[in-house]
Amino acid sequence: MTGIQLRPVIKPTTTLKISSSQQSKKSHLQWFYNLPVKTKQIVGLFSSEVISVAALMGVGALLIIIGGRAQLRGQAQSELAVTEINYNIKINQMGFGFRGQSENTAILEAALAHSRNQLLSKSLEGQVKQILQNEVKARQIEYATLVDKDLRIIVNANADRKGETFNPNNLVSQVLKQSEQITANQIVSWQELRKESPPLPEGLMKQDALKQGALIRYTVTPVKDPKTDDVIGALVSGDIVNGKEPIVKETLKTFNGGYSAVYLHQPSGEFTLVTALDQGKAANWEQAQSDIPLPNPSLLEKVVNVGKVDELVTDRQKVGNQTYTMAAKALMDSQGEPVAVLVRGTSESDLNAFLTGSLLLQGSVVFLALATDVFLAILLGRSIAEPIKMLQQTTHKFAAGDRETRAEVIATDELGQLADTFNKLADNIVSKEEALAQQAFLQQAIAERSQLLAEFTSLLYKSVTSENIL
Incomplete structure (x- = not known):
């Protein structure tokens, strides 16, 4: 009689079935749940890193842009104030210069004579005209005009307009009434420019835009009688801005x-x-x-x-x-x-x-962060996903009947403990299988012996019966 050692063989199922309770939950993330652990780690870590870094980079760039724009607006406003100072320099120069000329002896004599309805001598008129022309040349302006209290031109620097009414935008009237110097920005018409015929920059008179009017800066300075302090006239200076x-x-x-x-x-x-x-x-x-x-x-x-x-x-x-x-x-x-x-x-x-440099720097930081994230994902994959995969392969071999295979314990963490538990479970299963096989062997041996005994008894019985018959 030979003993036959029997071991029960567990055949693994060919496909992995999801529990019915989970199948009823039609989750849109099932595709993610079905991914390997290593892939889940990489996808999760990489996605979270990209989202957080992109958010920080976006917010940082937005704050830099908003702050930069605000700073530029403030800078532009400050620079505009300097532009306004440059614009007003000529007005201030004219105001200062003509305030001094309002006390010039020749101009005072001409204004006093005109206020008394006296004719100016040729020499006095020429002297005043020369003073006004010198102001035009020295200050590079276009208008320099002496006006009486009746708003009539006494002497002007350009084309002879003696006796004409000259009260641009009622500025002379205001000065005669207020007895104080005023400055103003006004539009001077094309007709007025043609009458005055001032020295303009080359080509400016030919511009069509000038025919719609020119921008001029006026200063009007009162001329006062030094004895009575009464206003007896006004000095008008004008600087055309066009083309300058x-x-x-x-x-x-x-x-x-x-x-x-x-x-x-x-x-x-x-x-x-x-x-x-x-x-x-x-x-x-x-x-x-x-x-x-x-x-x-x-x-x-x-x-x-x-x-x-x-x-x-x-x-x-x-x-x-x-x-x-x-x-x-x-x-x-x-x-x-x-x-x-x-x-x-x-x-x-x-x-x-600055923004380009900042974005490049942030991009470099992002690249390093993502590279570090990938490295950590790979490291985690080796320390978590790989042991899980090895354990899965070991359990598959064990389920297929390889009772000698055991999980490799590479660390003392939870995965190492799980592998050790599996090994103990495998040893326990093998031990129980051997016990069951031994029990089956004994039962089979008993059965075989019982059968032999029965056969022997039957033969003995037949032999005894035959002897009795003989």
């Missing part, structure tokens, strides 16, 4: 670039470019382009419609190939109406360069 670049040039020189312009606001509501310089991307102001208008008048329209004196308006516009943060301010005439607009554009190239 020093106003905008000084701003470009001060800040080494940008856009600077002066616009005339016509009574019709239209805007006429008076003077402008755009340095763009040029290396210095000497290469700046002149008379470059704004592509969009919206900034000008906003500032004249704001309805507040000294109110500044900002905007962003692209002039040529350069984008500027613009600041604008309206200049009022003697009636408080907007007659001109000062514009200053601060280049955004420095901000853009």
Whole structure:
């Protein structure tokens, strides 16, 4: 008799079935649940890193842009204040110079003589005219006129207009009444320019825009009788802004670039470019382009419609190939109406360069963070996913009948404890299988012996029976 060792064999199922309770939950994330653990780790870590880094980078970039834009607006407004100072320098110079000339002996004699209805001598008239012409040349202005208290011209620096009424925008009337010097920005008509025939920059008289009027800065200074202090006349000085670049040039020189312009606001509501310089991307102001208008008048329209004196308006516009943060301010005439607009554009190239550098730096940090994240995912995969995979393969072999296979314990963490538990479970199963096999063997042996005994008994019985018969 030979013993047969029997071991029960457990056949693994061919497909993995999800429990019915989970199947009833039609989750849209089932595809994710079905991924391998290692893939889940990489997807989860990488996604969370990308989302957090992208959010931080986006918020950081947004804050930098918002802060940069606000700083540029403040800078443009400050630079506009310098433009206004450059604009008012000539007015201040004229006011100071003609205040001194109002006390000139020859001018006082001419005004007194005219107030007494006396004719001026040729020598006195020539002397006064020479004084006024010297002022025009020295200060590079267009108007220098002595007016009596009846608003008639006594002497003027340009074409002879003696005896004509001269009261631009009622400025002379105000000075005669108030006895104080006033300054004002006004529009001088084409007809008035032709009458005065002042020395204008070359080519300016041929411009069609000038026929709609020119922007002029007036100072009107009272001439007083030194004995009675009564106003006996007025000195009118006028500087035409059209075609004069020093106003905008000084701003470009001060800040080494940008856009600077002066616009005339016509009574019709239209805007006429008076003077402008755009340095763009040029290396210095000497290469700046002149008379470059704004592509969009919206900034000008906003500032004249704001309805507040000294109110500044900002905007962003692209002039040529350069984008500027613009600041604008309206200049009022003697009636408080907007007659001109000062514009200053601060280049955004420095901000853009800063943003580019900042984004590149942030991008480098993001790349390093993602690379570190991938490295950690791989490390976690080796320490978690790989042991799980090895344990799964071991359990599969064990389930297929390989009772000698055991899980490799590579660490003392939960996975190591799980592998050790599996090994103990496998040993227990093998031990029980061996016990069952031994029990089956004993039962089979008993059965075989019982069968042999039965056969022997049967043969013995038959033998005894045959002997009795004989």
